[in-house]
Amino acid sequence: MLRTHTCGELRLSNKEREVTLCGWVQKSRDLGGMTFIDMRDRYGITQLVFNMETNAGLCNKARKIGREYVICSTGIVNERSNKNLNIPTGEIEIEVKEFKVLNESEVPPFTIEEKTDGGEELRMKFRYLDLRRKPVKKNIILRYEMAREVRKYLDSKDFIEVETPALIKSTPEGARDFVVPSRLKAGEFYALPQSPQTFKQLLMISGFDKYFQLVKCFRDEDFRADRQPEFTQIDCEMSFVERNDILETFEGLAKHLFLEIKDFDYTDAFPRLLYSEAIEKYGTDKPDTRFEMLIQDITELAKGKGFKVFDSVEYIGGICVKGGAGYSRKELDTLTDFVRKPQIGAAGLIYVKLNNDGTVKSSVDKFFNEEELKKWASNMDGKNGDLLLVLAGERKKTLYALSKLRLEMGEKLKLIDKNTFAPLWIVDFPLLEWDDETHRYHAMHHPFTSAIMDDHHLFVTDPGKIRANAYDLVINGVEIGGGSIRIHDKQEQAEMFRLLGFSDEEAEKQFGFLMNAFKYGAPPHGGIAFGFDRWVALFGGSDSIRDYIAFPKNTAGRDVMIDTPSVLSDEQLRELSLKVVNK
């Protein structure tokens, strides 16, 4: 090695030792007779010292080097007179005897500091420089440590990591596949996997019993802030299990990560909430349970009292803002604007102030008397001094708007402890969703999800009511993962495909290999897949998964650093028997 130590490891105990360090110039300062250089590598920062009096030549040489130069310095570890106790190496410095420039650097296009002056676009183009910044580097290291701990835990539970293929078959179902033209077989294509779902099920049929894989998956969708064309899943499957076995196993994984990565010792069982309850109480299947403020249904109380806005709607519900009775007109207007945003979608906001003196003031005083409003309050656990916020409309949409209003109020009132984690399982999702456009059912999870045993009779009578044996892990309002107990019976699988509008031929063409496999002894099995990027982002304290990917694509799916996608040569297209045409 060109060095004897890293820039993060020297301490007072190394005093008087001769060492050689390599790294980048973070900054340098000339203070009269002394020059100080902060030298950086992956492991930390160490201060170098050059003394004009004792070695003017070396000191002058040091004064010429700029930021981000790569240097190699040999010297003696000294105790600092001016200690910096904010960094582990802050008690020592290196009195340099000799140094050389390993490589020069032009002035970087933005500062390589904790907080940089570079804009998003510029930092993406020079991602390799942005990765030098401590907050970005830390994210990538966090990602590695989480991956390592995932593997350690699953290995300890007898799981085996098996690589499934990346060049698979395109299925017209679901979100869009990326495809890969075959050169050997003109006109034919592979597809990149959106998930290794069918392969992990085949591995269960093969008897692998407990499988996992940290695996790249691909989805050619419009890329929102938290989506990337390529993303990483922690993909898992187990045989001879019931739902509870899976929840316990992966609750164990989450607890292991809480403890090892966040030093957060969560010992209780994770709460389990029915999908229907989650929607009713939080308006969403991804509730942030770090604070209460549950949604209350007051449809029965408020409907049919002569207020037209309410009388015509399916659902009326609200939340109780503790201590909010004093909200000003302006504050209430801001909240009304909030719920009326197109992405929230409410028509308006009704408020009821439960004043401290026991009086009630609302925006619907004309239609409801105090007694009626106090019934709302009692129903919504409103006390004197609280504020009730009520929305009305189509049930699903109104609950959605209430879920957003609840989060907004949680943020506003600082009810959300950013330093805690509130995990829970959501269970008993609907198996099917009716799609008005195509006039048929879609699988809410995927077509391999089994129904809850008690609901099997509904296949004929009322498929929309069937509950799936499916579950999601939600932490702090973020869906971290989801899975299900799978169908392992070929009849049931065929029935499901029929329900989803597949002809027998289509089912055979797309999933024939799986249906075939079911003939030869498929064990009962189930699994789960976690969005690894999102889990890392959650632990890192950010909403954007992009910050946790070494070389991400932008929201247009473009890697601006290497400038791709890009055009192919005519020769390459000819080799692939392809021609680019207009849409």
Add this chain to the structure above:
Amino acid sequence: MLRTHTCGELRLSNKEREVTLCGWVQKSRDLGGMTFIDMRDRYGITQLVFNMETNAGLCNKARKIGREYVICSTGIVNERSNKNLNIPTGEIEIEVKEFKVLNESEVPPFTIEEKTDGGEELRMKFRYLDLRRKPVKKNIILRYEMAREVRKYLDSKDFIEVETPALIKSTPEGARDFVVPSRLKAGEFYALPQSPQTFKQLLMISGFDKYFQLVKCFRDEDFRADRQPEFTQIDCEMSFVERNDILETFEGLAKHLFLEIKDFDYTDAFPRLLYSEAIEKYGTDKPDTRFEMLIQDITELAKGKGFKVFDSVEYIGGICVKGGAGYSRKELDTLTDFVRKPQIGAAGLIYVKLNNDGTVKSSVDKFFNEEELKKWASNMDGKNGDLLLVLAGERKKTLYALSKLRLEMGEKLKLIDKNTFAPLWIVDFPLLEWDDETHRYHAMHHPFTSAIMDDHHLFVTDPGKIRANAYDLVINGVEIGGGSIRIHDKQEQAEMFRLLGFSDEEAEKQFGFLMNAFKYGAPPHGGIAFGFDRWVALFGGSDSIRDYIAFPKNTAGRDVMIDTPSVLSDEQLRELSLKVVNK
């Protein structure tokens, strides 16, 4: 869990315990009043016993189930009267009190046994059944264990696994890229990586210091027996290193795997052989050093003695077969046929028998007298009783043919100990290869490989003679991995691109981001990449990497199980702005 134990864990110490096991029916035997079923899962096989006398109903039910049925059985652990000491569970059996069929199975298309009656094609189509067979399952588990140990070792050495992108940019250089059309950007394409080479170099420039990744790579070539369109690399890179640091670090990895996986304690330093020596002594840069039989150059001795075949050639060399003087005419003819095969390419074989009585008999007695032939013998370390085999021709081709002849003789004479490992490093490869077709140099490793410092003057005078600072790890004649110290200076990199015939524009277009990155403080760095599939195959004792991949493609690049590649719908093609045309 549906079970209390696996089929691999019960022992005599569990005697009299009530247990529930799940698994597949391996086989069943009716012996008069008793029925025995061998039940299999990932962990082992356990014998179930049904007694006609004590429970005729259950026994009759058991007699109806076939091979590969999935069953769940509850019973008592008993000591066997007839112990099978070949399996860990062979001292006990389960006296079944209750069992149910979890899933039925049709008769599988081939037997699920150690040795099967199924042909290659059939087993590929039903890969999920082939994976149930012990030798195949074992391979996949070996692969997992190796991956786990690779990660464990590299983590202990402070390496960080970083995921690099799978959707990158196509480069016309080198073997062929798989490409991925972009839907959002009509007419543009991503490419799948042949290796993450440039990304790992960027990570060094970012200061990640020690990187690794077990990563899928892709190459659209004609797929020979040991090639797959997708394969897995152990990709590694380090900063602030010299060659020796890399060799020592990864020699450590190989020794860790030898010890943990093969229980083979290799404590010596791996031999290091110059590329030029490897070619001279073994005829190949992938020598199998488990046996000697080195090639000797006798050009000086044998040329210019009036034997026209020799006088016109560049090179004459041979090997000495110990104790081979007694070879019959027929055996020698077989060897002649061997070297004449098109894939070996020699014109003929010359032999010299050094008889036990001190006389010499050769196929060139007319042209060389005994004294001359004895000089050959002395040069080739031939003793009485030995046989010299000599080839002549163009140097490179003849050495290649000799390397194949050496291996053939090693096999034939059983000189190769299949239970040992002979690792070595090959170093100092040529940097460039002249290509007669394109009339320019090609990079032997890749264009980012640095030259050995002493050879820098040859860039101008004789580029073909420059030695690269590159190295391969070879074990038992198999190239397991290779790497180099990289160029980290932008001038040197530009010079290299020019030498390889890139115009400055082409270099900029393809590798501009890397050249640009070199401007901002690139550290000295180097790395290595191992062919993981091949390493697993070597440890598993097979030549074919396909046996160590859960779902491999066949030699036509096709997955016959899922039947891909396949055609896309017109709608999908339209979405991608593509049309399939004839070549």
